[in-house]
Amino acid sequence: MQNTIAAFEQPSNFIKTARNVDLYELITPKLFSPDDLLDMREQFARSGYIKLPSFLSEDALAVFREEMEQLELIASRKKFEMPGYQTPRKLSVAGGSMIKSYAPVLYSLYHHYALRSCVEQLTGRRIYSCTHPEEYMVANFLHNSGDTHGWHLDDPAYALIIFAESPKENGGGEVEFISNWLDICKRKQRQPDSNIQDLIAWAEENGMVDRHAHNSGDAYLLRADINLHRVCPLKRAGERRSVVNLAFQTTSVARYGLTANLLYGLPDIV
Numbered sequence: 719m720q721n722t723i724a725a726f727e728q729p730s731n732f733i734k735t736a737r738n739v740d741l742y743e744l745i746t747p748k749l750f751s752p753d754d755l756l757d758m759r760e761q762f763a764r765s766g767y768i769k770l771p772s773f774l775s776e777d778a779l780a781v782f783r784e785e786m787e788q789l790e791l792i793a794s795r796k797k798f799e800m801p802g803y804q805t806p807r808k809l810s811v812a813g814g815s816m817i818k819s820y821a822p823v824l825y826s827l828y829h830h831y832a833l834r835s836c837v838e839q840l841t842g843r844r845i846y847s848c849t850h851p852e853e854y855m856v857a858n859f860l861h862n863s864g865d866t867h868g869w870h871l872d873d874p875a876y877a878l879i880i881f882a883e884s885p886k887e888n889g890g891g892e893v894e895f896i897s898n899w900l901d902i903c904k905r906k907q908r909q910p911d912s913n914i915q916d917l918i919a920w921a922e923e924n925g926m927v928d929r930h931a932h933n934s935g936d937a938y939l940l941r942a943d944i945n946l947h948r949v950c951p952l953k954r955a956g957e958r959r960s961v962v963n964l965a966f967q968t969t970s971v972a973r974y975g976l977t978a979n980l981l982y983g984l985p986d987i988v
Contacts, residue, residue, distance in 0.1 A: 741823045742826035762840060795810045796808070796809055796981060800980065801980070803912070814850075814851060815983075824857075824962065856965075863951075863953065869914065873972065878939050881937065896928075899944060
């Protein structure tokens with residue numbers, strides 16, 4: 719497959735004015751070649767993951783980072799084990815309602831025609847807005863050694879993750895996932911969200927855990943409802959990982975559990 723150029727490019731008449739510019743107006747769609755698009759769709763159907771290098775242009779990334787920095791100032795710190803999965807959450811977060819209220823430039827991305835068109839091109843199907851008031855768009859900040867977002871499944875099918883900051887090589891913060899986790903659990907007669915540590919160890923022993931690193935400005939698309947995934951712990955002091963996760967459904971109506979409320983919608987859990 720040829721290298722994918724940025725999914726969003728800078729308009730020719732763009733003049734950088736930091737927070738005076740609307741990120742929605744700054745980015746424009748990038749069309750994939752038919753061959754590249756076919757390859758990426760086949761990869762997504764097979765593994766549920768597509769890496770999108772340089773998803774944002776340098777100028778778009780600068781505005782994106784500034785908005786994220788403002789949002790981090792009011793993000794909520796979390797440190798607990800998620801019930802059911804019994805996997806750690808150690809990070810700072812801002813849910814959809816906070817982003818909408820305090821980061822309108824960032825919020826505008828969720829409804830951007832170019833972004834949604836890109837996701838639909840890659841999945842080969844129509845997408846729908848996530849109906850959960852917090853989970854449709856979240857910001858996650860890992861900024862301490864050991865910070866992690868432990869193993870889990872999402873309720874919405876598609877997660878588009880965009881990187882404002884990323885650790886240096888071997889600094890942790892990579893995404894790990896196990897493709898077709900629901901099928902594995904069905905074959906093993908196990909619950910996909912309960913007492914999973916031994917099954918994860920089995921998947922690791924059998925080479926079924928994929929790991930991918932990303933740079934600032936990159937993105938990736940994940941089939942997050944059927945692929946168990948996590949963010950590896952940060953390894954060094956001073957390393958940072960800040961991302962926005964935009965979630966989309968495969969249908970107009972969907973059911974949601976309590977995990978998003980615990981992480982993004984309720985007071986801190988110590």
